Amino acid sequence: MSDSKIVDARDTFCPGPLMELITHMKRSNVGDTLELLSTDEGSGADVPEWVNKVGHEIISNEKIDGVWHIKIRKAK
Amino acid sequence: MRILVVGGGTGGTIVANNLARRLSAEIRARKVRLTMLSASDKHMYQPGLLYVAFGQMTPDQLYRDQASLLEGSIDFHVDPVEQFHLDQNKVITKSGKTYEYDILVMATGSRIVPEEIPGMAEGAETFYTEASAVKMFKRLREIQEGTVAVVVGVPHKCPIAPVELVFGLHDYFKARGIRDKIKIKYHYPIGRIHTIKEVAIWAEPEFKRMGIEYETLFNVSEVDVENKVVRSEEGTETPYEMLIAIPPHRGMEVIEQNNLGEGGWIPTDRFKLTMNGHDNVYVVGDTTNLPVSKTGSAAHFEAEVVSENIASIIKIGTPVRDYDGKVYCFIETGHDSATYAMFNYQNPPDLKPPSKPMHWFKMAYNQMYWTSVRGLL
Amino acid sequence: MTTQTETPLDAMPNEDLQRLVEFAQLVTAGRDAMSDEIVTRLAGAMSEGLTLLDRLTRNEGLMHLLKVLDRQDTQHLLIALSEAIHAASQEIPAAPPATGGLGCMLRVARDPGTQEGLRLLSVFGKHLSHSMREQHRRGG
Numbered sequence: 001m002s003d004s005k006i007v008d009a010r011d012t013f014c015p016g017p018l019m020e021l022i023t024h025m026k027r028s029n030v031g032d033t034l035e036l037l038s039t040d041e042g043s044g045a046d047v048p049e050w051v052n053k054v055g056h057e058i059i060s061n062e063k064i065d066g067v068w069h070i071k072i073r074k075a076k
Numbered sequence: 077m078r079i080l081v082v083g084g085g086t087g088g089t090i091v092a093n094n095l096a097r098r099l100s101a102e103i104r105a106r107k108v109r110l111t112m113l114s115a116s117d118k119h120m121y122q123p124g125l126l127y128v129a130f131g132q133m134t135p136d137q138l139y140r141d142q143a144s145l146l147e148g149s150i151d152f153h154v155d156p157v158e159q160f161h162l163d164q165n166k167v168i169t170k171s172g173k174t175y176e177y178d179i180l181v182m183a184t185g186s187r188i189v190p191e192e193i194p195g196m197a198e199g200a201e202t203f204y205t206e207a208s209a210v211k212m213f214k215r216l217r218e219i220q221e222g223t224v225a226v227v228v229g230v231p232h233k234c235p236i237a238p239v240e241l242v243f244g245l246h247d248y249f250k251a252r253g254i255r256d257k258i259k260i261k262y263h264y265p266i267g268r269i270h271t272i273k274e275v276a277i278w279a280e281p282e283f284k285r286m287g288i289e290y291e292t293l294f295n296v297s298e299v300d301v302e303n304k305v306v307r308s309e310e311g312t313e314t315p316y317e318m319l320i321a322i323p324p325h326r327g328m329e330v331i332e333q334n335n336l337g338e339g340g341w342i343p344t345d346r347f348k349l350t351m352n353g354h355d356n357v358y359v360v361g362d363t364t365n366l367p368v369s370k371t372g373s374a375a376h377f378e379a380e381v382v383s384e385n386i387a388s389i390i391k392i393g394t395p396v397r398d399y400d401g402k403v404y405c406f407i408e409t410g411h412d413s414a415t416y417a418m419f420n421y422q423n424p425p426d427l428k429p430p431s432k433p434m435h436w437f438k439m440a441y442n443q444m445y446w447t448s449v450r451g452l453l
Numbered sequence: 454m455t456t457q458t459e460t461p462l463d464a465m466p467n468e469d470l471q472r473l474v475e476f477a478q479l480v481t482a483g484r485d486a487m488s489d490e491i492v493t494r495l496a497g498a499m500s501e502g503l504t505l506l507d508r509l510t511r512n513e514g515l516m517h518l519l520k521v522l523d524r525q526d527t528q529h530l531l532i533a534l535s536e537a538i539h540a541a542s543q544e545i546p547a548a549p550p551a552t553g554g555l556g557c558m559l560r561v562a563r564d565p566g567t568q569e570g571l572r573l574l575s576v577f578g579k580h581l582s583h584s585m586r587e588q589h590r591r592g593g
Contacts, residue, residue: 008367009367011401011421011422012367012368012401012421013272013419013424013425014235014271014272014368014369014403014417014419014425015231015235015271015367015369016271016272016367017367018266018271019230019231019235019265019266019271020367022230022231022265022266022295023230023231023339026230026324027338027339042273046266046267049267049293050265050266050267050293053267053293053310054293054295054309054310055309055310412489432484432487433484436487436489436492439489439492439493439496440492440493440495440496441496442493442496443493443496443497443499443500444496444499444500446500446504447500447503447504450504450507452503452504452507453503
């Protein structure tokens with residue numbers, strides 16, 4: 001399995017962690033894993049909402065020391 | 077000491093002018109040489125494009141001669157770079173010339189790539205170039221009724237543009253007296269109407285008040301030009317009479333061709349603004365890969381930090397400050413009102429209620445921009 | 454006994470209040486009169502003015518000229534110059550046109566006024582030339 005690509009969007013408000021994730025997802029290939037780092041409170045809910053609506057996969061979603069670590073696999 | 081600035085937009089121009097002022101003695105004594113390379117002899121005030129799209133500015137008002145904005149001590153050439161040889165500290169331009177440098181500043185900006193979405197280039201209006209903004213205005217003048225759909229590609233420069241656009245559309249059709257015959261439908265890729273939470277919270281009741289419909293979690297997948305329908309990855313679709321798109325963006329082609337960054341976005345240190353792996357290369361503006369808004373204001377603040385640091389390195393051997401992520405953006409809220417969003421890496425935006433004086437500040441800034449790129453403000 | 458604390462507004466004499474109201478009305482009238490075009494033109498003029506001022510203040514020659522112009526003896530020269538301009542603009546149109554030829558030339562050369570004028574020009578030219586040579590020598 002390939003390594004996760006880290007998308008470090010900590011301490012950013014605009015365009016914000018989810019938009020950064022979308023930007024990186026577009027450039028990735030199907031099957032790639034991305035790990036989003038975010039200090040935004042809402043990421044734990046916003047990101048899975050988007051991932052599920054568009055049709056990709058959440059591998060894991062945890063908050064460590066105030067930072068969300070969300071692993072996503074590009075499914076299509 | 078040879079300093080080379082590649083790119084004559086907001087970031088590049090401010091870096092060059094600030095350095096020319098800070099290092100004027102060194103330049104006169106021929107200890108420092110300051111060169112700028114740009115693809116164009118003109119400098120465009122990009123925020124003016126939205127005004128052009130609504131017929132509030134004519135295209136000529138967007139431009140000034142780049143040379144007229146630069147300090148006399150800057151060696152300026154309209155000769156775009158085609159090859160970057162960072163390991164040898166040199167670049168080769170379109171005319172075949174080689175420029176060697178000790179310090180390089182990358183300020184090449186970004187471009188729209190509507191072709192990434194099938195049908196978008198053919199079927200959607202946009203205001204991100206002069207020609208398309210004029211074309212969009214003419215269509216806005218002609219349309220009599222139907223749905224005007226607004227879609228947003230990712231990533232794009234000027235994150236506030238979608239909101240300013242719909243407020244502008246509302247005002248424009250009201251002024252034309254046909255607002256009741258036009259349905260405005262706004263589509264946004266994430267689960268709220270704008271990526272900045274404070275803007276989304278403030279704008280939602282405004283949208284309702286203005287009768288602007290919206291659909292969130294709409295990621296554009298294709299534009300069916302023949303049937304005039306725009307479709308999303310999520311499986312929904314909106315028929316339209318007129319489609320306005322804020323297209324997805326990439327960094328300049330030359331950055332991709334030279335393998336300097338995926339998608340044309342150069343990997344940059346978020347505080348030092350140096351290119352990863354190259355301490356003598358600075359990056360400002362849209363072309364960084366930083367999760368910072370691609371705006372003129374970010375380019376401006378980054379340029380201030382970079383020019384101060386390059387000057388201090390030359391004078392005392394070390395940089396003096398870090399970029400704190402500062403961005404300051406006007407938000408035109410329609411009907412001669414405006415507010416602004418200011419934030420940095422540590423502090424979220426804190427929107428003030430829109431006011432008329434703030435709108436005048438924006439109007440004044442449209443003129444003050446030229447003074448600020450000269451390094452005076 | 455007062456049932457509520459007197460506010461500063463209540464304590465103000467009527468004329469002051471009236472003036473405040475008028476001032477507020479003036480501000481509102483100003484705001485209503487302000488238009489995008491006015492703001493744009495004002496800001497444009499101020500921006501261009503700032504740019505020009507910046508250029509002028511960084512012009513070494515111009516700043517030096519200003520310093521010299523401030524001096525008392527320079528003031529005398531400037532006043533004399535303006536009076537001379539005034540006198541000449543009266544005298545020249547009134548004087549008969551030159552007749553031409555060597556004879557007229559000799560007559561003009563013999564005139565003390567002409568000799569004063571030539572001397573002034575020569576002194577001025579001498580110093581100008583000297584200063585330019587000095588600066589070139591110093592590497593300007």
